[in-house]
Amino acid sequence: xxxxxxxxxxxxxxxxxxxxxxxxxxxxxxxxxxxxxxxxxxxxxxxxxxxxxxxxxxxxxxxxxxxxxxxxxxxxxxxxxxxxxxxxxxxxxxxxxxxxxxxxxxxxxxxxxxxxxxxxxxxxxxxxxxxxxxxxxxxxxxxxxxxxxxxxxxxxxxxxxxxxxxxxxxxxxxxxxxx
Amino acid sequence: xxxxxxxxxxxxxxxxxxxxxxxxxxxxxxxxxxxxxxxxxxxxxxxxxxxxxxxxxxxxxxxxxxxxxxxxxxxxxxxxxxxxxxxxxxxxxxxxxxxxxxxxxxxxxxxxxxxxxxxxxxxxxxxxxxxxxxxxxxxxxxxxxxxxxxxxxxxxxxxxxxxxxxxxxxxxxxxxxxx
Numbered sequence: 001x002x003x004x005x006x007x008x009x010x011x012x013x014x015x016x017x018x019x020x021x022x023x024x025x026x027x028x029x030x031x032x033x034x035x036x037x038x039x040x041x042x043x044x045x046x047x048x049x050x051x052x053x054x055x056x057x058x059x060x061x062x063x064x065x066x067x068x069x070x071x072x073x074x075x076x077x078x079x080x081x082x083x084x085x086x087x088x089x090x091x092x093x094x095x096x097x098x099x100x101x102x103x104x105x106x107x108x109x110x111x112x113x114x115x116x117x118x119x120x121x122x123x124x125x126x127x128x129x130x131x132x133x134x135x136x137x138x139x140x141x142x143x144x145x146x147x148x149x150x151x152x153x154x155x156x157x158x159x160x161x162x163x164x165x166x167x168x169x170x171x172x173x174x175x176x177x178x179x
Numbered sequence: 180x181x182x183x184x185x186x187x188x189x190x191x192x193x194x195x196x197x198x199x200x201x202x203x204x205x206x207x208x209x210x211x212x213x214x215x216x217x218x219x220x221x222x223x224x225x226x227x228x229x230x231x232x233x234x235x236x237x238x239x240x241x242x243x244x245x246x247x248x249x250x251x252x253x254x255x256x257x258x259x260x261x262x263x264x265x266x267x268x269x270x271x272x273x274x275x276x277x278x279x280x281x282x283x284x285x286x287x288x289x290x291x292x293x294x295x296x297x298x299x300x301x302x303x304x305x306x307x308x309x310x311x312x313x314x315x316x317x318x319x320x321x322x323x324x325x326x327x328x329x330x331x332x333x334x335x336x337x338x339x340x341x342x343x344x345x346x347x348x349x350x351x352x353x354x355x356x357x358x
Contacts (some may be wrong), residue, residue, distance in 0.1 A: 001196045005221075005234075005300075006192065006264055007262070008193060009192035009193065009196070009226070010192065010193060010194075010196065011190055011191065011192050011193065011195035012190065012192075013185065013189065013190050013192045013198075013220070014187060014188065014189060014190065014192065015189075016189070016190035016195050016196075016197070017195075019192075029261070033322075040209050041192075042259065043225070043262045044225040044226065044259060044260065044262070045221065045260050045261075045262055046223040046226075047224055047226050047299045048226075056207055080221065080223060081223065081292075081295075081299065082208070082224075083183055083186070083223070083297045084297070085292075086292035086294060087290050087292050087296065087299055088292075091198055100286045108287070108289060108290060110287060111266050111287060111290065113260075113264075113265035113266050113267075115262075115263050115264065116267060118261065118263070120226045120266055120301070120308050122290050122299070122301070132236050136205075149289070165203035
């Protein structure tokens with residue numbers, strides 16, 4: 001079962017009639033289909049873009065979530081991409097919105113899928129260029145030395161996996177973590 | 180204007196009533212909103228996963244598209260991610276479906292956004308492990324030496340950008356191309 005919002009779709013968004021499920025011609029899986037207008041309602045995972053901002057002394061910036069899910073946990077800035085923007089633009093916008101922080105050149109770190117909620121997290125690393133402060137949906141910002149990352153208080157498995165890759169790329173020891 | 184299929188949404192997929200547009204509380208942009216059930220219909224870009232398969236001699240595998248858009252053009256195997264699978268699983272599945280090809284370890288090459296249709300293309304490089312043949316939606320498969328890539332006959336700007344990054348990473352000269 002998925003918690004993706006479109007998993008709960010019942011009506012055709014084009015004509016408003018009730019959806020049913022069927023395997024469309026040329027497809028191999030059951031999809032939500034409208035027998036009135038013919039629209040096949042594919043459910044796509046949703047891309048999220050985020051940034052691990054790094055200060056000159058090697059500390060990384062995390063923000064404390066002020067909203068559910070995982071209120072109170074630490075995460076790097078990131079959020080859902082909007083239509084019309086690139087992954088890089090979304091990553092910068094979210095870093096500005098959540099941490100009031102400008103970052104320099106983005107360096108792709110990895111792509112982390114969370115199959116349950118149907119989210120694909122695209123993560124960049126970038127140098128921090130300004131002083132951060134808590135923005136929308138955050139209660140606190142914090143700089144963490146690479147050996148002080150709060151591994152037990154991170155928001156998502158994708159947060160843990162990306163920070164782990166970031167640390168390993170720099171040759172930094174990371175604790176054994178449940179995946 | 181976007182050609183994303185959800186740009187044409189007119190009805191709420193949860194309750195079937197007509198959608199309208201409004202700026203939801205805490206948001207800054209106009210969204211499709213249902214005043215009957217309160218659902219906010221965010222339109223997300225759709226993630227695609229693909230692989231540039233590489234043979235031992237350094238040739239890359241491309242497939243010729245047998246469907247629109249860009250029928251007849253060359254592209255590396257790839258397609259829309261399904262809900263419940265990871266980006267890596269989607270990339271392997273599409274390579275199997277389109278080129279009947281198994282590939283080895285996936286190495287993330289880049290992420291390329293196509294803002295017009297609202298598509299985010301996640302591209303891996305991987306060693307080819309079997310002999311390919313044309314699969315679903317393809318008319319032909321071809322191995323191309325790095326200096327024989329058909330730059331003028333590639334399907335999408337993301338195809339060109341990913342192959343360009345792949346070539347540059349290997350220190351291979353690429354022609355000046357319109358972006």
